Amino acid sequence: xxxxxxxxxxxxxxxxxxxxxxxxxxxxxxxxxxxxxxxxxxxxxxxxxxxxxxxxxxxxxxxxxxxxxxxxxxxxxxxxxxxxxxxxxxxxxxxxxxxxxxxxxxxxxxxxxxxxxxxxxxxxxxxxxxxxxxxxxxxxxxxxxxxxxxxxxxxxxxxxxxxxxxxxxxxxxxxxxxxxxxxxxxxxxxxxxxxxxxxxxxxxxxxxxxxxxxxxxxxxxxxxxxxxxxxxxxxxxxxxxxxxxxxxxxxxxxxxxxxxxxxxxxxxxxxxxxxxxxxxxxxxxxxxxxxxxxxxxxxxxxxxxxxxxxxxxxxxxxxxxxxxxxxxxxxxxxxxxxxxxxxxxxxxxxxxxxxxxxxxxxxxxxxxxxxxxxxxxxxxxxxxxxxxxxxxxxxxxxxxx
Amino acid sequence: xxxxxxxxxxxxxxxxxxxxxxxxxxxxxxxxxxxxxxxxxxxxxxxxxxxxxxxxxxxxxxxxxxxxxxxxxxxxxxxxxxxxxxxxxxxxxxxxxxxxxxxxxxxxxxxxxxxxxxxxxxxxxxxxxxxxxxxxxxxxxxxxxxxxxxxxxxxxxxxxxxxxxxxxxxxxxxxxxxxxxxxxxxxxxxxxxxxxxxxxxxxxxxxxxxxxxxxxxxxxxxxxxxxxxxxxxxxxxxxxxxxxxxxxxxxxxxxxxxxxxxxxxxxxxxxxxxxxxxxxxxxxxxxxxxxxxxxxxxxxxxxxxxxxxxxxxxxxxxxxxxxxxxxxxxxxxxxxxxxxxxxxxxx
Numbered sequence: 001x002x003x004x005x006x007x008x009x010x011x012x013x014x015x016x017x018x019x020x021x022x023x024x025x026x027x028x029x030x031x032x033x034x035x036x037x038x039x040x041x042x043x044x045x046x047x048x049x050x051x052x053x054x055x056x057x058x059x060x061x062x063x064x065x066x067x068x069x070x071x072x073x074x075x076x077x078x079x080x081x082x083x084x085x086x087x088x089x090x091x092x093x094x095x096x097x098x099x100x101x102x103x104x105x106x107x108x109x110x111x112x113x114x115x116x117x118x119x120x121x122x123x124x125x126x127x128x129x130x131x132x133x134x135x136x137x138x139x140x141x142x143x144x145x146x147x148x149x150x151x152x153x154x155x156x157x158x159x160x161x162x163x164x165x166x167x168x169x170x171x172x173x174x175x176x177x178x179x180x181x182x183x184x185x186x187x188x189x190x191x192x193x194x195x196x197x198x199x200x201x202x203x204x205x206x207x208x209x210x211x212x213x214x215x216x217x218x219x220x221x222x223x224x225x226x227x228x229x230x231x232x233x234x235x236x237x238x239x240x241x242x243x244x245x246x247x248x249x250x251x252x253x254x255x256x257x258x259x260x261x262x263x264x265x266x267x268x269x270x271x272x273x274x275x276x277x278x279x280x281x282x283x284x285x286x287x288x289x290x291x292x293x294x295x296x297x298x299x300x301x302x303x304x305x306x307x308x309x310x311x312x313x314x315x316x317x318x319x320x321x322x323x324x325x326x327x328x329x330x331x332x333x334x335x336x337x338x339x340x341x342x343x344x345x346x347x348x349x350x351x352x353x354x355x356x357x358x359x360x361x362x363x364x365x366x367x368x369x370x371x372x373x374x375x376x377x378x379x380x381x382x383x384x385x386x387x388x389x390x391x392x393x394x395x396x397x398x399x400x401x
Numbered sequence: 402x403x404x405x406x407x408x409x410x411x412x413x414x415x416x417x418x419x420x421x422x423x424x425x426x427x428x429x430x431x432x433x434x435x436x437x438x439x440x441x442x443x444x445x446x447x448x449x450x451x452x453x454x455x456x457x458x459x460x461x462x463x464x465x466x467x468x469x470x471x472x473x474x475x476x477x478x479x480x481x482x483x484x485x486x487x488x489x490x491x492x493x494x495x496x497x498x499x500x501x502x503x504x505x506x507x508x509x510x511x512x513x514x515x516x517x518x519x520x521x522x523x524x525x526x527x528x529x530x531x532x533x534x535x536x537x538x539x540x541x542x543x544x545x546x547x548x549x550x551x552x553x554x555x556x557x558x559x560x561x562x563x564x565x566x567x568x569x570x571x572x573x574x575x576x577x578x579x580x581x582x583x584x585x586x587x588x589x590x591x592x593x594x595x596x597x598x599x600x601x602x603x604x605x606x607x608x609x610x611x612x613x614x615x616x617x618x619x620x621x622x623x624x625x626x627x628x629x630x631x632x633x634x635x636x637x638x639x640x641x642x643x644x645x646x647x648x649x650x651x652x653x654x655x656x657x658x659x660x661x662x663x664x665x666x667x668x669x670x671x672x673x674x675x676x677x678x679x680x681x682x683x684x685x686x687x688x689x690x691x692x693x694x695x696x697x698x699x700x701x702x703x704x705x706x707x708x709x710x711x712x713x714x715x716x717x718x719x720x721x722x723x724x725x726x727x728x729x730x731x732x733x734x735x736x737x738x739x740x741x742x743x744x745x746x747x748x
Contacts (some may be wrong), residue, residue: 257558391547
């Protein structure tokens with residue numbers, strides 16, 4: 001089967017560092033950190049009281065009251081960001097509805113509303129059952145498809161923090177294989193008490209803004225948001241005169257089969273997945289300009305990822321910046337991979353390598369280039385984006401201008 | 402979408418359901434026209450007369466040590482056990498096959514919800530002192546596939562999917578594609594689902610648990626997909642070959658006929674149809690297969706989001722040599738799937 005070249009013809013973004021693609025792009029250029037004190041729920045019992053919340057968010061800025069009440073916070077984010085990408089691509093009505101699909105990665109989804117239901121249930125109070133409507137992440141996928149009349153493929157990847165990068169890789173494959181003409185691919189997730197309390201209970205949340213690859217880092221900062229990209233074949237996009245932001249060259253994914261929460265300390269599986277992604281993309285490692293890391297800021301993750309870079313890039317590893325946009329956006333869990341993939345495409349278009357923020361000092365175990373001192377200008381055309389997850393899921397995307 | 406599949410065969414099956422452990426008890430249940438529903442204890446919903454397809458015959462101690470079982474949620478226990486049984490059924494010894502060439506794509510229904518509720522209940526009742534970190538890793542829907550991969554050593558593609566009643570079919574499609582692309586030689590696929598009181602309570606609040614409707618069920622159905630070349634190399638017994646996977650996300654007004662044409666999938670050549678999810682309630686599906694023998698596992702063991710793996714496995718196990726079977730699955734708001742398989746094809 002001849003694989004079609006897959007291009008990106010629309011982008012959408014909504015997160016704590018920027019409420020649309022332009023705002024987020026400016027935040028990347030200005031190295032603005034979206035991690036601030038949280039007020040979405042009571043965080044006072046926890047050592048960490050910060051995160052990257054979408055502040056001053058009013059659903060009525062985007063939806064009428066009836067629609068806003070029906071959609072969970074997660075469903076709203078998904079429809080907003082996918083809508084921005086679809087409008088940007090001007091793809092509506094171009095293809096048969098069954099040739100246009102949605103590939104989404106999700107996480108805790110409508111748990112934010114579900115928690116109100118559970119708390120009330122435990123207190124013996126009868127709450128609105130509609131709070132449970134979006135409890136599973138596939139609801140956002142359905143809502144996106146329904147809102148934009150996309151009758152083709154509908155699927156939700158649910159591999160925790162690698163969900164949405166896998167959803168993009170898979171969405172690109174649906175187009176490359178000719179099974180769909182257009183796929184809007186990305187991810188969505190929201191801050192929830194479940195994940196905030198959960199990661200705090202595992203003692204992997206940094207009380208200060210996360211500082212990936214820095215000395216003294218203590219873990220993640222949580223975030224929320226959504227990001228999507230519109231994927232089409234190059235020939236179709238060119239034929240309709242669409243703006244092309246870049247390409248999804250390929251992806252790879254695997255399970256480490258090691259541990260539910262701890263990464264394999266050797267970094268071998270991560271390196272294998274990165275190499276496979278390059279191979280599926282027909283790209284040599286020497287062509288990669290920089291890597292948008294999973295880069296959570298946990299002591300172990302950052303060492304493992306640095307180790308994998310050395311295996312993949314060999315002597316050149318120190319010349320391939322490994323940066324973490326999570327230092328801006330927080331760790332957006334199910335949406336993280338998509339937010340980072342879209343951030344990578346925006347950065348490629350603006351010819352920059354983003355800065356890894358909140359530097360605290362040099363960690364001898366993280367001895368590569370992390371752009372801690374500021375953004376770098378670049379003319380490189382190809383970058384990678386890594387995502388890892390609970391359960392040992394690893395995904396790597398290869399993206400280009 | 403119409404994904405025509407070549408050179409992918411099914412070499413192993415397993416089932417854990419309210420019918421018991423294995424495909425045979427499930428087939429027998431269907432053949433006798435009976436069901437394996439039991440009454441939901443009245444304290445769960447505060448009323449009597451409700452039923453569920455609870456996998457009461459599943460004894461986790463038959464499959465793993467108590468220490469290991471304690472760390473896993475129920476759907477992970479199902480997945481670990483069912484993938485182990487499927488490997489056994491396929492005659493696959495993981496020591497004899499590169500682990501990077503074996504992957505898993507699993508439909509994950511309500512997986513993680515009960516653990517999430519349990520974890521949060523600790524917090525809501527006792528504050529941070531009530532948080533049990535050991536539960537938290539099981540709150541993710543990919544816990545079943547990941548636990549199975551850790552237990553059996555699958556280092557190939559690893560993915561969990563949720564898409565309403567078609568979660569298992571969505572995973573099946575992806576598993577086929579990974580073999581087609583050469584990302585794996587063997588993919589374990591299907592779906593898993595657990596049914597615990599808090600899930601029932603939530604479904605009841607949403608008005609989805611009724612005395613008159615088909616009960617919800619739980620269990621895990623796994624199929625071993627393999628490239629024909631891999632099956633040939635190791636002399637595997639081929640139970641069926643996959644011919645095509647077709648899907649649409651939802652019916653679009655004014656384009657209904659186009660959808661029915663796509664999903665009918667050469668139905669006239671089929672000798673058997675299986676229904677999953679709400680497929681039997683979908684008018685276009687009902688009209689597609691009015692006179693063929695049908696299997697509807699939901700009527701016997703219950704329905705749920707990840708139960709399509711059990712339906713598919715039952716269809717494969719029931720297909721005579723050379724006969725074509727069609728698996729139809731749907732959810733009320735979409736998606737819709739039609740999967741064609743041919744029994745006992747040679748490789």
